[in-house]
Amino acid sequence: MANLSVEFVLQQLLNGISIGSIYALIALGYTMVYGIIQLINFAHGDVMMIGAYVGWYCTAVLHMPFLPALLTAMLACSLLGVVIERVAYKPLRRSTRLAALITAIGVSFFLEYGMMFLVSPQTRTFPPVFPQTIYHVGPLNIKYGDIVIITVTLALMALLTLVVKYTRIGKAMRAVSFDKDAAALMGIDVNNVISATFAIGSALAAAAGVLIGVYYNTIGPLMGIMPGLKAFVAAVLGGIGIIPGAMLGGLALGLTEVLVSAAGFSTWRDAGAFLILIVVLIVKPTGLLGANTREKV
Amino acid sequence: MNSRKKRTLCTLMLLLCGALILAGCGTTTPPAQPSGNTPAAGGGEPAAGEPINVGFNLELTGSSAEFGLSGQNGMKLAFDKVNAEGGVLDGRLFNYISADNKSEAGEATSATTRLVGENVVAILGPMTTAAVLGSIQLVTDNSVVLITPSGTNARLTINEDGTLNPWIFRACFIDPFQGEVAANFALDALGAQTAAIAYDIVGDYSVGLAESFKTTFEAAGKTVVSEERFSAGDTDFRPIIENIKATNPDVIFVPAYYNDDGRFVAQARDAGLTVPILGGDGWGSGDMVGIAGAENMNNTYYVDFVSIDDPSLAEFVSEYEAAYGRAPDGFSVLGYDSALMLIEAVKKAGGIEDPEALRAALENLGEFTGVSGTMSIDPETHNPAKSAVILEFVDGVKVFKQKVDPK
Numbered sequence: 161m162a163n164l165s166v167e168f169v170l171q172q173l174l175n176g177i178s179i180g181s182i183y184a185l186i187a188l189g190y191t192m193v194y195g196i197i198q199l200i201n202f203a204h205g206d207v208m209m210i211g212a213y214v215g216w217y218c219t220a221v222l223h224m225p226f227l228p229a230l231l232t233a234m235l236a237c238s239l240l241g242v243v244i245e246r247v248a249y250k251p252l253r254r255s256t257r258l259a260a261l262i263t264a265i266g267v268s269f270f271l272e273y274g275m276m277f278l279v280s281p282q283t284r285t286f287p288p289v290f291p292q293t294i295y296h297v298g299p300l301n302i303k304y305g306d307i308v309i310i311t312v313t314l315a316l317m318a319l320l321t322l323v324v325k326y327t328r329i330g331k332a333m334r335a336v337s338f339d340k341d342a343a344a345l346m347g348i349d350v351n352n353v354i355s356a357t358f359a360i361g362s363a364l365a366a367a368a369g370v371l372i373g374v375y376y377n378t379i380g381p382l383m384g385i386m387p388g389l390k391a392f393v394a395a396v397l398g399g400i401g402i403i404p405g406a407m408l409g410g411l412a413l414g415l416t417e418v419l420v421s422a423a424g425f426s427t428w429r430d431a432g433a434f435l436i437l438i439v440v441l442i443v444k445p446t447g448l449l450g451a452n453t454r455e456k457v
Numbered sequence: 458m459n460s461r462k463k464r465t466l467c468t469l470m471l472l473l474c475g476a477l478i479l480a481g482c483g484t485t486t487p488p489a490q491p492s493g494n495t496p497a498a499g500g501g502e503p504a505a506g507e508p509i510n511v512g513f514n515l516e517l518t519g520s521s522a523e524f525g526l527s528g529q530n531g532m533k534l535a536f537d538k539v540n541a542e543g544g545v546l547d548g549r550l551f552n553y554i555s556a557d558n559k560s561e562a563g564e565a566t567s568a569t570t571r572l573v574g575e576n577v578v579a580i581l582g583p584m585t586t587a588a589v590l591g592s593i594q595l596v597t598d599n600s601v602v603l604i605t606p607s608g609t610n611a612r613l614t615i616n617e618d619g620t621l622n623p624w625i626f627r628a629c630f631i632d633p634f635q636g637e638v639a640a641n642f643a644l645d646a647l648g649a650q651t652a653a654i655a656y657d658i659v660g661d662y663s664v665g666l667a668e669s670f671k672t673t674f675e676a677a678g679k680t681v682v683s684e685e686r687f688s689a690g691d692t693d694f695r696p697i698i699e700n701i702k703a704t705n706p707d708v709i710f711v712p713a714y715y716n717d718d719g720r721f722v723a724q725a726r727d728a729g730l731t732v733p734i735l736g737g738d739g740w741g742s743g744d745m746v747g748i749a750g751a752e753n754m755n756n757t758y759y760v761d762f763v764s765i766d767d768p769s770l771a772e773f774v775s776e777y778e779a780a781y782g783r784a785p786d787g788f789s790v791l792g793y794d795s796a797l798m799l800i801e802a803v804k805k806a807g808g809i810e811d812p813e814a815l816r817a818a819l820e821n822l823g824e825f826t827g828v829s830g831t832m833s834i835d836p837e838t839h840n841p842a843k844s845a846v847i848l849e850f851v852d853g854v855k856v857f858k859q860k861v862d863p864k
Contacts (some may be wrong), residue, residue, distance in 0.1 A: 168703050173726075175695040210497040283716050284793040292750070294727060301729050358697070376720055380746050385606050421696030426684045429696075 167299030173421045178306045178412020181313035185368035186391030187406035189361030195337045195401035196357045202264040205388015210235045211366025212373040226289045234363035241362025275381040283380040302309035305375045393437045399447025508552035512572030514582040514745030519560025524584040524788045531792030562591040569595045578809045586610040600812040606791035614839040629793040635737040635760040643708045653683035653706035657713040666712035672734040714739040721749025726753040751853030763829045764789045764846040764857040773828045794827035
């Protein structure tokens with residue numbers, strides 16, 4: 161067990177916030193899709209992986225700077241998200257939820273092993289897109305990459321909140337999540353709203369993928385599995401279907417993981433994350449921010 | 458919250474576990490076809506006395522073909538050289554028969570069957586652990602010695618229950634020995650008083666290296682101040698790096714594979730840890746420098762079997778290049794040394810008619826110098842204690858640092 165100096169605690173908190181932001185970004189996609197069609201989209205982590213590969217292609221092969229590469233990856237993945245929804249989930253919308261869930265797992269495997277076939281299972285490294293600057297704020301070491309992760313995450317979350325609260329599509333999304341049939345009767349094109357939800361969620365996942373790829377500098381076809389599961393835990397922790405819940409859940413999960421590692425139980429880190437899931441399901445199945453009745457976007 | 462939703466979430470949990478299990482077990486079944494290759498015989502014409510038949514059971518095609526072909530070149534070079542010098546035992550020459558195991562355990566078994574049928578006195582190879590495992594029973598039943606140049610798994614010579622596989626030998630040290638080498642390097646060359654270890658709890662390889670490093674380091678009266686564990690595939694090491702940093706070690710030993718350790722090194726340097734970082738041969742393959750960054754890799758060292766730019770290899774390298782028109786690699790060196798071991802044992806046994814005498818000669822070979830350095834085979838385990846090399850990363854390039862002899 162390490163000695164508890166102030167700088168040790170602060171540095172570990174920073175580490176937790178940085179990894180938690182990534183979980184939060186991915187968790188948003190899970191939670192939005194669940195809010196609209198009550199589907200746990202298990203392919204979501206793999207959409208993030210595709211986003212990382214698009215980002216890699218843009219920076220390593222096309223030599224694009226970070227921001228255009230991030231936007232290209234988000235655009236590509238929002239298209240992919242819509243295609244997945246139209247091809248795999250839409251035909252099953254009237255069947256049981258279990259059928260859709262199994263399909264989601266199938267899509268997940270398809271993306272993982274399809275990419276393994278296309279780009280080989282070999283891990284790839286990003287070119288240095290950020291300056292390798294490290295800022296020494298007091299006793300803290302803050303990497304340029306940490307600042308980018310936290311800034312991009314906050315910006316995207318603010319943007320998402322604005323979209324959901326104040327735009328027509330955001331209102332439509334909330335209406336569909338409240339009552340699909342009534343929304344249709346009010347003249348809302350439910351199919352378009354669902355597609356838009358997949359597009360937005362997948363774009364956020366792509367952003368997370370590019371951030372992970374650039375920050376940790378390795379990407380592979382199976383990189384989406386663990387972060388995907390963790391983000392699912394984060395979404396359930398915050399209250400699945402609730403957008404601020406996903407943000408809160410992501411940060412809480414990141415901090416918990418770091419806490420477990422810092423306390424000297426690093427091998428229990430993943431176990432800690434899944435233990436949280438079990439405890440939440442038993443004690444407060446609607447999550448930290450969950451109401452006891454219906455889920456809302 | 459209604460109970461229906463709760464039930465659905467429980468179902469989800471079960472499915473999740475199922476998906477994880479499925480994702481964890483991707484297995485392939487090797488097709489078991491008889492080998493259709495004709496043996497490639499070599500060697501000179503028989504002089505005085507019958508030739509000595511030696512079988513090569515090697516990965517000549519398939520996923521590990523690179524290892525097998527390099528190993529075969531090394532073995533051929535050794536036998537051609539001794540044949541050109543007049544052979545052994547008053548003019549008996551070596552005649553080698555090569556069989557392709559297609560980099561598959563099942564094919565390795567049929568290759569061994571075929572070689573045993575050709576009345577070989579010894580089999581050199583396979584290069585990979587799985588292929589060796591498939592041959593152990595056969596060579597034991599038929600009293601044929603088998604020397605693997607590069608099979609590092611401890612279970613090849615010592616069974617699970619601690620008994621020795623008497624007919625299996627190897628020319629390489631086993632994995633945990635690297636931990637001993639790294640610890641001695643940290644103590645002697647770096648003058649470390651304290652060390653931190655971070656290892657992959659899931660991999661036998663990593664756990665074995667970490668254990669032997671700790672034993673050796675502490676036996677010298679120094680302290681391991683921090684022991685951190687992770688799982689292969691982890692991306693974020695910052696929490697455990699902060700733990701390590703708080704204990705202020707002189708060196709850090711990270712014996713996993715290049716991708717995890719590449720991320721570890723980068724994040725350790727970012728956290729302001731500038732102390733030397735050491736690793737095992739898992740650092741040798743793959744793009745570790747690309748992952749960690751060339752500058753971050755400065756002041757890092759790793760243990761390997763051989764280094765081609767080791768000055769004591771110069772003669773071997775030039776002979777090899779003259780024979781094959783390309784540079785040798787570590788597997789060529791180990792292939793050459795496994796052939797040398799056999800040649801020495803044949804000389805020592807004074808004949809090949811008694812398999813048990815040849816086996817005993819290999820077992821009691823004693824101190825022996827090959828291209829990869831001096832080695833001595835432990836009669837109890839058949840594992841050689843031998844020299845290893847330390848390579849240093851200098852601005853992203855691996856540079857031969859020094860040879861570490863066994864203590």
